[in-house]
Amino acid sequence: MISQKMVVVDLETTGNSPKKGDRIIQLSAVTIENGKIMSQYTTFINPEITIPTFIEELTGINDEMVEGAPSFEEIAPIVLEIMDGAVFVAHNVDFDLGFLQSELEEAGYNGFYGPKVDTVELAKISYPTAESYKLTELADRFTLSHDRPHQADSDAYVTALLLLHFIEVLSKLPLVTLETLQPLAKYLKSDLELLLQWIVDKNRMHIDELPETIEIYRGIALKKKEEQLDASLPSDDIVYPSNDTNKEKLLQHAFENFERRHSQFQMMDAVYDAFSCKEHLIVEAGTGVGKSLGYLIPALYYSKAMKIPVVISTYTVQLQEQLLQKEVKQLQEMTDFPFHVVLLKGRNHYLNLFKFEQSLREEESQFDVVLTKMQILVWLTVTNSGDIDELNLTSGGMLFWNRIKHDGWHLQKEKDPWISRDFYLHARKQSNRADLIITNHSMLLTDLIAETNLLPSYQQVIIDEGHHLEKAARKHFGKLIDYISVKFTTGQLGNLDQKQLYYKLETLLEKYHVKYDLHSFELDMMIVEFYRELDECLNLLASTFLKHAKKRRDVQKIQLRLTDEIMSERAWQPVLIATERVYSQMKGIENAISDRLDQIKKEDVKLEDQEKTLVEELYSFLKDWSQLKEQLQLVFIKGQEEQVIWIEGDLRSLPTSLVIQSQPISVGESLQERLFSKIESAVITSATLTVQSSFDYLLKEVGLSQEKIKQLQLPSPFQYEKNSTLYIPNDLPEIQSVSVIEYVEAISAHLIAIAQATKGRMLVLFTAYDMLRKTHELMKDSGLLDDYVLMAQGISSGSRTKLTKNFQRFDKAILFGTNSFWEGVDIPGEDLSCLIMVRLPFSPPNEPINQSKCDRLKIEGKNAFSAYSLPEAVIRFKQGVGRLIRRSSDRGIVIVFDQRIISTRYGRAFLQSIPSMPVRKGNLEELLQWIEEWL
Incomplete structure (x- = not known):
């Protein structure tokens, strides 16, 4: 196919819909022949309509630039000549080709009906682990000039450059992988099957030897496991650096321009001493201390000396990746002895190779499933871990993953032909020999309550991002039931007519003449009745939720706490009765399916491989079914003491948005009993753990007393006094004294003026999405920031990471964030020079956990505000301030719009908990003058 002419086309248009009158304003076509770029044709096109402001901002193309350009009718013959006999290629090909077809037909020509190739599909298959498939980000990844x-x-x-690169990547894949990919490609949206056929034919003509790193097993190419050498050494060979000079020499190996940080040495010594003395330790390490190496170095030395593993638990995937990709590599440069670090996650993070192999034998035409199969086939040639977090899958791909994820062995493990290559077992095996085991809070907590240990035996643990431990434990010890998951889980079974798992099981039983108790007709009727009852139950729940939610119609997303008062109402009884019926039916269906599976085992049926995977899939399904059944019982029927239960949902999309949650009000006792009392030493660390220099709040939340833990507070070494200032405008209204609209108008006026003074580079943090959305709309519609790029969480597309990267790309940019943007966002240097907090980050008073904790404290005779609400808000405020200064050379301004920080007595708690910096107050005019001088 590459010997055929390929034309790569890109269009700029006035909008997304030619049917609504949108037109092309620029066209470019790059011609490729025999794998080489031969020519490029580019022209502006006069659309004969005004170019919208948004398009002008996005493309830089204005009305003046297209005024003297040809119309599309004039250039249509040139375009058709270029495309004659070619393969049409574009990034998101259906958009460009569809638009071009429309313009050609409008001009009186026949459209293009040759083969088409989409470089988005090609990118997803060639690089299944890429963070993004946007053109700009792919260009950045491969360092292509894209000015x-x-x-x-x-x-x-x-x-065009990406197309040639992807073809080269695919051409280097093992022939067996290409031969499996090629027939799958016929179900894609573009004609990649033709491209893959050409690559297969070419590779068959000269079959190269496989690379040493690749093996073929049962017809699938995969990367060989990197077996680690035994890195254990006698304890005498490894001595922890005893003084600052030795530590400095150690660090010099990793940092050419090492900046001496005494606080980092203090942390190293404190961690090593805590392990040696079998004590618990809590360390607040401010930004710039070098926290990660501050615990990794002593953990490694202790592990090697004692020949036991140290577990490191984080809350976010980002920190896990950072530890592996950055700090662990630095450790390897610094030390003169080998060591072994493993990242270990829960079983369902890993691919079940046997299930995946059998899925390849199924005829499947659904696009997301086919694409995911193709991505996994390519990924298997590069992955060491088999961990789903490496993959970038579509939402439909994630549903397919649920079928092929690891879920243990329900038949004899030894009968799994992939056992020797199993990713989960490999990770477990590696962790048993590891010096340092990196995991997450969820896995750590799962291990505490699991019947069999998931982590190797350990006595020392470092809990990084420790301010999230209580939250993670509440979530982990709680229950969550959501409409989408309920429908997905239960929908997999299907009745006989739907020909899903139940139908496949009955067909299997009939084939081998397996006998069972409940007749298939009776079970089929039970399943049909169950689906009817489930829908009725969910609809009843939605209508009851809506009845209470109507009282708060000003907000679309509602959280309703299920108090004893609500659950004793007459209107709640039908929900309870319906749930009991659903539970009873689920129990009956579970027993019937279990009986059938037990009979297969009992009669020792000799199953074929594909039948084995069906049985494994049924056991996995039954596990999810049983878990859902138990959750329904615990949340609605039995209830649990000391739990808070709530329903949340979006009033615009009921019942599909319904989520029911149950969480313990307090987890301190459970953490103390299950974790801290069972191990010798735990180190809890984060950049934000104290309130007014006290660890008291966090220690109470996680069940530790002041007497049972050593404490160390290490302030940031950065010069906040010199490099930052906190400003509080005094001419904004108190939010309680005006309507939300009036407040939004007031802060928007301030934000516009500040943005113009700072030339953008602003991160604006909100505590409520509704206010973020209204402020973003008002500022965008004002017309005063037309040359600024405004990006907002939940409005602009992309994850937090993508939004942050995009923010850094533009000179004049404003980023609006809430929730997760208060922490974990790293924007160093001049990319961020102004941080604005619209409100002090108190949790909403009607938030269920907040309500329950405050109610409990009041019953205990305590002040709920000072004991819980204030310290929780202060820690979040500290996280927000921490977004500004990320490097020693950074400079910036913090602006707090909330007057309570100076008008209330408790406001001092916020100011006294952050690094010391100048605090200024004044009106907008004074603020703008001061900003001009500062910057």
């Missing part, structure tokens, strides 16, 4: 994104000539040329 004018969203202009057709630059976009088309970069797309």
Whole structure:
């Protein structure tokens, strides 16, 4: 196919819909022949309509630039000549080709009906682990020159380079992988099957030897496991650095321009001493201390000296990846002895190779499933871990993953032909020989309550991002039932007519003449009745929720705490009765399916491989079914003491948005009993653990007393006094004294003026999404920031990471965030020079956990505000301030719009808990003058 002419096209248009009158304003076509770029044709096109402001901002193309350009009718013959006999290629091909077809037909020409190739599909298959498949981000990944994104000539040329690169990548895949990919590709949206056929034919002509790193097993190519050498050494060979000079020499190996940090040495010694003395330790290490190496170095030395593993638990995947990709590599450069670090996650993070192998034998035409199979086939040639977190799957791909994820062995483990290559077992085996085991809070907590230990035996643990431990434990010891998951889990079974798992099981039983108790007709009727009752139950729940939610119609997303008062209402009784019926039916269906599976085992049926995977899938399904059944019982029927139960949902999309949660009000006792009392030493660390220099709040939350833990507070070494200032405008209204709209108008006016003074580079943090959305709309519609890029969480597309990266790309940018943006966002240097907090981050008073904790404290005779609400808000405030200064050379301004920070007595708690910096107060005019001087 590559010997055929390929034309890579990119269009800039006035909008997304030619049917609504949108037109092309620029076209570029790059011609490729025999694998080489031969020519490029580019032209502006006069659309004969005004170019919208948004398009002008995005592309840089304005009305003046297209005024003297040809119309599309004039260039249509040139375009058709270029595309004659070619393969049409574009990044998101259906958009460009569809738009071009429309313009050609409008001009009186026949459209293009040759083969088409989508480089988005090609990218997803060639690089299944890429963070993003946007053109600009792919160009960045492969360091391709892309100086004018969203202009057709630059976009088309970069797309052409990417096309050639992806073809080269695919050409290097093992022939067996290509031969499996090629027939799958016929179900994709573009004609990649033709491209893959050409690559297969070419590779068959000269079959190269497989690389040493690849093996073929049961017809699938995969990367060989990297067996680690035994890195244990006698304890005499490894001595922990005893003084600052030795530590400095150690660090010099990793940092050419090492900046001496005494606080980092203090942390190393404190961690090593805590392990040696079998004590618990809590360390607040401010930004710039070098926290990660501050615990990794002593953990490694202790592990090697004592020949036992140390577990490191984090809350976020980002920190896990950072530890592996950055700090562990630095450790390897610093030390002169080998060591072994393993990342270990829960079983369902890993691919079940046997299930995946059998899925390849199924005829499947659903796009997301086919694409995911193709991505996994390519991924298997590069992955060491088999961990889903490496993959970038579509939402439909995630549903398919639920079928092929690891879920243990329900038949004889030894009969799994992939046992020798099993990713989960490999990770477990590696962890048994590891010096350091990196995991997450969820896995750590699962291990505490699991019947069989998931982590190797350990006595020392480091809990990084420790301010999230209580939250993670509440979530983990709680229950969650959501409408989408309920429908997905139960929908997998199906009745006989739907021909899903139940139908396949009955067909299998009939084939081998397996006898069972409940007749298939009776079970089929039970399943049909169950689906009817389940829908009725969910609809009843939605209508009861809506009845109470109507009282708060000003907000779309509602959380309703199920108090004893609500659950004793007459209106609640039908929900309870319906849930009991659903539970009873689930129990009966579970028993019937279990009986059938037991009979297969009992009669020792000799199953074929594909039948084995069906039985494994049924056992996995039954596990999810049973878990859902127990959750329904615990939340609605039995109830649990000391739990808070609530329903949340979006009033615009009921019942599909319904989520029911149950969480313990307090987890301190459970953590003390299950974790801290069972191990010798736990180190809890984070950059934000104290309130007014006291660890008291956090220690109470996780069940530790002041007497049972050593404490160390290490302030940031950065010069906040010199490099930052906190400003409080005094001419904004108190939010309680005006309507939300009035408040939004007031802060928007301030934000616009500040943005113009700072030239953007602003991160604006909100505590409520509704206010973020209204402020973003008002600022965008004002017309005063037309040359600024405004990005907002939940409005602009992309994850937090993608939004942050995009924010850093533009000179004049404003980023609006809430919730997760208060922490974990790292924007160093001049990319961020102004941080604005709209409100002090108190949790909403009607938030269920907040309500329950406050009610409990009041019953205990304590002040709920000072004991819980205030310290929780202060820690979050500290996290927000921490977004500004990320490096010693950073400079910036913190602006707090909330007057309570100076007008209330408790406001001092916020100011006294952050690094010392100048605090200024004044009106907007004074603020703008001061900003101008500062910057």
